[in-house]
Amino acid sequence: MNAxxxxxxxxxxxxxxxxxxxxxxxxxxxxxxxxNGALRAIKILKHTEAQLEQGLEQEALILTRLQHRCLPIIYDYTSHQSRPCLVMEWINGIHLGQLLNEQSKPLPLSYIFYVLIDVLEALAYLHTQQPPIIHRDLKPSNIMLANDGTIKIIDFGISKQLGKNNGSTVMFGTRGYSSPEQLSGKPTDERTDIYSFGALLLRMLGLDPTKWIKGGKVERSLLRKLLAFPKGLRELIVDCIQEQPLHRPQSIDDVLHRMKKLQLLHGGELQNKSGNNAYYVGKRIAVLSAHKGAGATLVSLSLRELYQDRDMPYSLIEHRLDEGELSYHYDQYRQSEHSGSGLELIDEAYECATVGAGRIFMINPLNEENCAEDRLQHTVELTASLALQHDVIIDYSSHWNEKELEYIVQHADLILLVDSPWTLKQSPRSLYRIHQLLQQANRSNVTVRWIHNRDQSFHGRSSWKSLAGELSSFRIPELPAKQILKSICMQNSYPPYQDITRQIKKYLMSLIK
Known part of the structure; x- marks a missing residue:
């Protein structure tokens, strides 16, 4: 701690x-x-300069009279050793800049809409205040992504309340994100935030505005880069980052309306100039068991719950060899008194349960000699079509072999390998299969996360955990057997095992982030 x-x-x-x-x-x-020791965030100035103190006091005065789910709560404005202090809500999470710096691939469009529509709604709230409030420092590091899924705009130190006299502006801001008029000290208004929003959207699509916007002018090569994105989205970006405020959208409500329309029109399909998919927008998460009974289905259902908690669209596919776990519970549930509760048969190849913000697909095995190959093809085709809309979780469980690996890896953005201490008892052939999976993923540059399920203290635990090598891993502790058996016997809810998956999901929250 600082002395x-x-x-x-x-x-x-x-x-x-x-x-x-x-x-x-x-x-x-x-x-x-x-x-009672409630957590708080305290912002303390390093130096006692009049201009800095005025900015912190301005932030306190602005936020104390505002109430919006995307704005932090202010509790106190005080001082410590003559240094002004702002006491605020503690936001447990990371800022958008951290997330973007850690990403090796573009963010899914579904997640971009999820974040930026909340940002726009918060800006619309600020701009409708009397007098209007403009943020003037909208950038990735000033957008917090809370662990509970909430989006918060922070740092109102250079915000401005518009009045009758909207004179010149002090030259504060962040290059790449601040508008030309702001950086040159000219008058600013709501359209200043619209410019910053356009730059922010550009950055979330993987294009750094500090490289593609020079002196307030859009580089011609940027327009070629934007051809990879839906027409409406690239038009919105170009409109927002116009050098002259008069040429931008004139209200944040207009931008919000266009973003919501784009969210409905585009399920995430990005096309390059030739019309082929540039990349899938939704992440395809393949969940594989290291051995039969390792727990891939429980992990898949726990991930599904995390999406559901955040009201984020998703699909869960059960890749079935015969009668799968989800399909068995589905059949039991359909035959119960709950049979009319939104579960639907969509065709003879797939059964689908609509659950909240997502859908669960169970691929029926086909009665042909090449059943396994056809089933895998069905899984791949369904995964590809759904991933154009949102994230997809594919529960392969232990229904995979070395021959199918290339296919599986080729159609995955992330692989979760679930094992348990019983991996140590598997045959050399089974361990070779895991080795082949890791090799294929490495060749295809696909990320693998190792999930140690049913972790407990036992002799040889270090040998078990060493199987993951240097791969990032997650730990799920052993749950009481009585509770697991009770959940298995309960057939009056769908999806199944909910009292177990509600406990497991907390160990997987960082995967969603």
């Missing part, structure tokens, strides 16, 4: 650790000792 912050701030707040630092201030995680 200057020892003791209570304002006789109330006990700092825990420094959570971040910028050029002007520091951010601390703290506890409110008058409210």
């Amino acid at each position: 200057s912050l020892q003791g209570l701030i304002a006789e109330r707040y006990q700092t825990i650790h420094k959570a971040g630092e910028g050029g002007m201030g520091e951010l601390y995680l703290a506890r409110d000792m008058k409210l």
Whole structure:
């Protein structure tokens, strides 16, 4: 802890650790000792300069009179050792800039819409205040992605309330994201945030605005890059980042309307100039068991619950060898008193259950000699079509072999390999199959995450966990056998095993992030 912050701030707040630092201030995680240790974020200025103090006070005054789910709550404005402090809601998560820096592939369009429509709704709320409030520093590091799925806009230090006298602007901002008029000190208004939004959308599509917008002018080569995206989306970007405010959309409501329309029109299909898919927008997550009974179906259902919790669209496909687990419970559920609750048969090849924001597909085995090959082909085709709309989870369980690996890896963006301590008892042939999977994924540059299911203390645990090598891994502890058996016997809900998957999902939350 910073030595200057020892003791209570304002006789109330006990700092825990420094959570971040910028050029002007520091951010601390703290506890409110008058409210049973409730977590708070405290922004403290590094220097006592009049202009900086005015910015922090401005942020406090603006936010204390606003109430919106995408804006942080302000609890207090105080000082510590003559340094002004702003006490705010603690947001447990990461900022968008961190996520973008960690991504090796473009974000799914479904997630871009999810984040930016919330950002636009928050800006619309700010712009309709009397007088209107413009943020003037909209950029990835000022958008927080909370662990509960909430989106928050932060840092209102250079925000401005528009009044009758909208004179010149102090030259603050971030190059690449701030509008030309803002960087040149000219008057700013709501269209300043619209420019920043266009630059932000560009960055979320994988294109750095600091490289593609020079001196307020769009590089001609950027227009060629944008051909990979749907026409309406690239037109919106170009409209928002126009050099002259008069040439941009004139209200954030207009931008919001266009974004929502694009969300409905485009299920995520990106096409290049020749009309072929440039890449799938939705992530295809293949879940494989290292051995029979390792728990891939439980992991798949737990991921499904995480999507459901956030009301994010998804599909879950059960790749069946014979009668799968999901299909068995589906049949039981259809025959129960709940049979009229939204489950639907969509054709003779696939059965589908509509559940909340997503759908569950169960591919029926075909009564032909090449049943396995046809079933795999059905899975691949269905996965490809659904991934043009949203993320898809494919539960292969242990229904895969070395011959199918190339096909599976080719149609996956992420592979989750689920194992349990019983992997140690598998035959050399089974372990060779895992080795082949890792080799194929490495050749195809597909990420593999190892999930240690039913983790517990036992002699030889270190040997078991060493199978993952240097791969990133997740731990799911062994659950009580009595609880698992009870869940298996319960057939009055669909999807099944919900009391188990609700416990498992908390160990997989970082996968969704």
